[in-house]
Amino acid sequence: AQSVTQLGSHVSVSEGALVLLRCNYSSSVPPYLFWYVQYPNQGLQLLLKYTTGATLVKGINGFEAEFKKSETSFHLTKPSAHMSDAAEYFCAGNFGNEKLTFGTGTRLTIIP
Amino acid sequence: DTAVSQTPKYLVTQMGNDKSIKCEQNLGHDTMYWYKQDSKKFLKIMFSYNNKELIINETVPNRFSPKSPDKAHLNLHINSLELGDSAVYFCASSPSGKNTIYFGEGSWLTVV
Numbered sequence: 644a645q646s647v648t649q650l651g652s653h654v655s656v657s658e659g660a661l662v663l664l665r666c667n668y669s670s671s672v673p674p675y676l677f678w679y680v681q682y683p684n685q686g687l688q689l690l691l692k693y694t695t696g697a698t699l700v701k702g703i704n705g706f707e708a709e710f711k712k713s714e715t716s717f718h719l720t721k722p723s724a725h726m727s728d729a730a731e732y733f734c735a736g737n738f739g740n741e742k743l744t745f746g747t748g749t750r751l752t753i754i755p
Numbered sequence: 756d757t758a759v760s761q762t763p764k765y766l767v768t769q770m771g772n773d774k775s776i777k778c779e780q781n782l783g784h785d786t787m788y789w790y791k792q793d794s795k796k797f798l799k800i801m802f803s804y805n806n807k808e809l810i811i812n813e814t815v816p817n818r819f820s821p822k823s824p825d826k827a828h829l830n831l832h833i834n835s836l837e838l839g840d841s842a843v844y845f846c847a848s849s850p851s852g853k854n855t856i857y858f859g860e861g862s863w864l865t866v867v
Contacts, residue, residue: 741786
């Protein structure tokens with residue numbers, strides 16, 4: 644069965660430090676992978692996506708993620724954290740069955 | 756010019772009541788969804804419609820009944836509301852296939 648796993652339900656980083664949010668997937672078919680961000684009391688906003696082609700994808704707000712098939716991973720990174728990055732981040736996969744399967748989310752806290 | 760809009764955003768109601776959440780998308784997409792986000796922020800698909808036809812029904816109680824009058828609208832009606840129905844309900848849409856899913860702003864339902 645296809646699944647998405649996010650390691651670490653809470654991640655805290657200092658302002659200006661590297662942000663690394665981990666996502667692994669399990670799938671028997673090539674996946675499409677996504678990162679969404681949810682700010683408090685708001686909806687889900689797409690950060691970036693991987694479908695095919697280039698494995699390093701860049702998204703909004705300075706985020707990027709790299710699809711690594713050998714590691715079944717799609718980790719989200721940002722070189723320098725900003726206070727406005729504090730939010731809940733969701734990794735999700737589409738495994739060809741017309742729906743998104745979400746990870747359990749990672750709450751990112753930025754320390755001033 | 757909101758892409759996926761849902762109403763109401765906040766809804767507080769008593770147990771046993773019947774309520775509806777409306778959703779409209781102006782993106783021309785063929786597929787629409789309802790997702791539920793529980794108190795632990797976990798997101799799970801409830802229903803998916805493609806061109807007004809139900810294609811996914813993920814073991815949701817019969818008290819939940821989606822209705823799609825046309826491919827731009829997917830409403831969610833809930834009968835006999837229970838405390839456990841308290842959650843955030845997200846409407847979403849996408850073109851057919853493994854493409855990006857666009858979410859609405861969410862409807863915060865509280866059953867008291």
